[in-house]
Amino acid sequence: MATLEELTVEAQAEIDARKPIMKAVNGDVIEYSEADYAQAVTDLANFKFDEQENGYKQARIDAYGSIADQLDMQYWDLVNGTTTWKDHIAQVKSDNPKPA
Numbered sequence: 001m002a003t004l005e006e007l008t009v010e011a012q013a014e015i016d017a018r019k020p021i022m023k024a025v026n027g028d029v030i031e032y033s034e035a036d037y038a039q040a041v042t043d044l045a046n047f048k049f050d051e052q053e054n055g056y057k058q059a060r061i062d063a064y065g066s067i068a069d070q071l072d073m074q075y076w077d078l079v080n081g082t083t084t085w086k087d088h089i090a091q092v093k094s095d096n097p098k099p100a
Contacts, residue, residue, distance in 0.1 A: 001099055004049050011044035052099065059096040064089070 002010070015021070020031045021040070032040065064070065065088075073085035 001052060002048075004045060007048040007052070008041065008045040011041045011048060014044060015041050056096045056098055060092055063092040063096060 015037060019037075021037070022029050022031055023036070024030075070085060070088075073088060077083060077085050
């Protein structure tokens with residue numbers, strides 16, 4: 001797991017590689033100011049850190065499937081004496097682990 005400081009260095013390199021970055025201000029296209037570049041680095045580093053720390057949550061939500069599908073799995077598990085739902089949930093958690 002990368003620290004925020006390490007991700008900031010990575011973000012700085014990515015922003016530097018994209019220079020010049022332009023923006024529209026009052027109809028004029030101008031290059032980012034030093035403050036804009038600094039904010040872009042901070043924003044990108046924070047995004048990367050949040051994705052590293054919390055990205056597994058959305059990945060799990062996407063992989064679990066709908067509540068209706070999960071309830072259907074549970075129903076058929078009860079009827080058939082199977083463990084399809086438990087196996088599915090365990091696989092999703094295994095594929096998308098929490099960061100240590």
